[in-house]
Amino acid sequence: MLTKPADSTVMTCVRAASLAGFEELVRAQGGDPAAILRACGLVPDDLADPERYLPSHAVALAIEEAACVLGVHDFGLRLCAQQGVETLGLLGLVIQSAPTVREGMMQGGKYVHFHNPTLSYRTFMAPDEGLECVEVLSRLPSHAHMPQGTEICVAYMCRLIHVLSEGALRPAAIHLRHAPVGTSAQYRRHLGQLPRFGSSFDGIAIDPLAWRQPMPRHNRLLQQFVERFLLGAAPGRDTSVTEQVRNALANLVRMGMADLPSAARALSQHPRTLQRRLQAEGAAFEELRDTARKTWVAQLLAQPELSLGHIAQLLGYSDQAVLTRACQRWFGQSPRQLRRGPWEA
Structure with missing residues (x-):
């Protein structure tokens, strides 16, 4: 199956x-x-x-x-x-x-x-x-x-x-x-x-x-895909690690893959190395992931055809109550309240 x-x-x-x-x-x-x-x-x-x-x-x-x-x-x-x-x-x-x-x-x-x-x-x-x-x-x-x-x-x-x-x-x-x-x-x-x-x-x-049988040149295919969809383009020399992770998480969160190992693979780095580089820039992976989830929740809640249960599932939450607590923490309102009136992400 x-x-x-x-x-x-x-x-x-x-x-x-x-x-x-x-x-x-x-x-x-x-x-x-x-x-x-x-x-x-x-x-x-x-x-x-x-x-x-x-x-x-x-x-x-x-x-x-x-x-x-x-x-x-x-x-x-x-x-x-x-x-x-x-x-x-x-x-x-x-x-x-x-x-x-x-x-x-x-x-x-x-x-x-x-x-x-x-x-x-x-x-x-x-x-x-x-x-x-x-x-x-x-x-x-x-x-x-x-x-x-x-x-x-x-x-x-x-x-x-x-x-x-x-x-x-x-x-x-x-x-x-x-x-x-x-x-x-x-x-x-x-x-x-x-x-x-x-x-x-x-x-x-x-x-x-x-x-x-092993896929021919699958690493090359993966790298091309990462550059196009996770990073948008090959990162320039002046692009910070924090910005690279932020761009990657904006997409990874949509696949329920917003964990440190997945982000590290997307950027071709070891998880510990990536974590150290983020710390050196004064950033924390957990905070960047939280921001990515908050942004995506705002986009999902703006689509009335999506049920709250569906949104919770897309975020990888165990139930709708977890989504409610997250919205209260991010926006100070429940998901239903957010849908009823104007609010800012």
Whole structure:
């Protein structure tokens, strides 16, 4: 099992990055993205910030609606083709830091709830073929009637395997429960093979030994990813260690990885060395992390579609009471009070 299903009554939102490239693709097909989004309860401004959380059902519906309105049966696969690993944000960092392709996929499954809380994954062996299978599971009630979203999830798994192995690996088979919605040529163009439709699960099957091989040059990939997403750019000579840690934590906190070892790895330093350098600059790691959490809480509370329970989970708190105590300490008000009136972070 890759992930433990979360409570679907709490985790009902997905990062806006899930619709990265949506507006451009709709326009390229002669459609009106704003009209499609509005029909699904969204507006274009919702897509401006990739870290914003949007209702999962509305996002899934927008993709299905676009395919239907435009008559583009491979819309989901086209959208997936436009989204690189960077679309996953820090989840991509976790995946690319793994020593093997399989471990990268496992780590992706472990933390996928930070990107799309409705998804989970499980692995099992196909006894008749000797292949290891990865199944994608959705907690959306209408998932069975949304083939575009399913195809995006499965296609993205294929994309990750291709990227992590630098093109050396591909699934032995692709499985989809639903009947084909596009042409055979479209599936072969996007996936490199024709999926097995009407299957017992949605996912992929792969050689169990091949994807356990070390990932080629994964340290180089990780460093490039760190520079782009954790630091924003390679730090200049005048950038203080405190500022580097502050920039890293602003992102690490979103993945529930805001601990000293994770920050040290992001900056290619030993944890004790990093701590000493912070102390030399008069800074403390715990205070920087607290500030990062406070800033993120302010951003999350500004999104009314997020429940307080969901926010507590995203912060890694054991329950909502911990979130309440933190807000009282930071802002002098409870989360509910903060949402009712103007306040300053």
